[in-house]
Amino acid sequence: MTEELDLKLNTSAYLPLRDIVFNTLREAILRGELRPGERLMEAQLATKLGVSRTPIREAIRMLEQEGLAVTIPRKGAEVAKMTEKDMEDVLEIREALDELAAKIACKKMTESQLTHLKTIGKEFEISLETSDITTIAEKDVEFHDTIYEATENPKLVILLSNLREQMYRYRVEYIKKPENYPKLIKEHNAIVKGLEERDESLLTVAMQKHIKNQALAVKEVIRNQED
Structure with missing residues (x-):
């Protein structure tokens, strides 16, 4: 040590x-x-x-x-070492559960919850200016948790919370790079738009793109660590 x-x-x-x-x-x-x-x-x-x-x-x-x-x-x-296989395994499950949560939230999210989600989205943008990785990660988690809670499905929320913990390390690696911030903001805004318009197709595409871009960025981090 x-x-x-x-x-x-x-x-x-x-x-x-x-x-x-x-x-x-x-x-x-x-x-x-x-x-x-x-x-x-x-x-x-x-x-x-x-x-x-x-x-x-x-x-x-x-x-x-x-x-x-x-x-x-x-x-x-x-x-534990970070490996592409571990990350892909986690993201494969997250993508499926995120898509399910998004579809349910699309129907159930209240105007109050949507307003709160927008507020968290703005707070996330502000946190990006602080360079405080812990705060940025917390706001990112809060953004997604707001969507999960809107499903009103405690069992799904628990599954996603457990998965979130496994994803946290990869999430931190992703947000350590400021060049990813504009893309993150754009993706969050697309997710909010999908929920606001109650458009499942638009929301699903936004969620999938969000996860795919994170996977690509973290894979690069992992490969650089292996070199």
């Missing part, structure tokens, strides 16, 4: 210790401070964070559930 890595617990959060440790490690992975293939050694992490090995072990299990860590036999846990 990189000795210079500066990990600090957010002790002000009213969460169980394992969740605080998990959030700390998760952010370090997403920010690239803990890099793909880097060992997650319980003893060293416990020393750096000033906690016992138990919450470290529990946090690593949670990271594995998100696809951010993997345990290698006779080697231990390490930060």
Whole structure:
């Protein structure tokens, strides 16, 4: 593990210790401070964070559930590498569920929810000017969550939320590049237009284009990391 890595617990959060440790490690992975293939050694992490090995072990299990860590036999846990296959598997499911959610939301989204979606869209655009990757990602998530909630289907929302966690790492890689921002804004606006006009065909095309462009951009990131 990189000795210079500066990990600090957010002790002000009213969460169980394992969740605080998990959030700390998760952010370090997403920010690239803990890099793909880097060992997650319980003893060293416990020393750096000033906690016992138990919450470290529990946090690593949670990271594995998100696809951010993997345990290698006779080697231990390490930060999971991003692969095209993993991303394609996740996006394949997301595309199908997003399309379903969009069609349902097209019928059920209220004017109030549509107004809220537009507001979030504007907040997302403003966040792009801050260069704060965490805030940008949160606003992007909020944009899509607003659509999911409009389906009024809790089971579908849960499935999409679980999938969202697996996608988060790839989403962050995508939004790290400012050259993608104009395209993101255009795609969000197309999605809003499809919902506003209650046009399922227009909305489906917008959603598919949004996911396809993200996939192409992240594949480039993954290939560059492999070189």
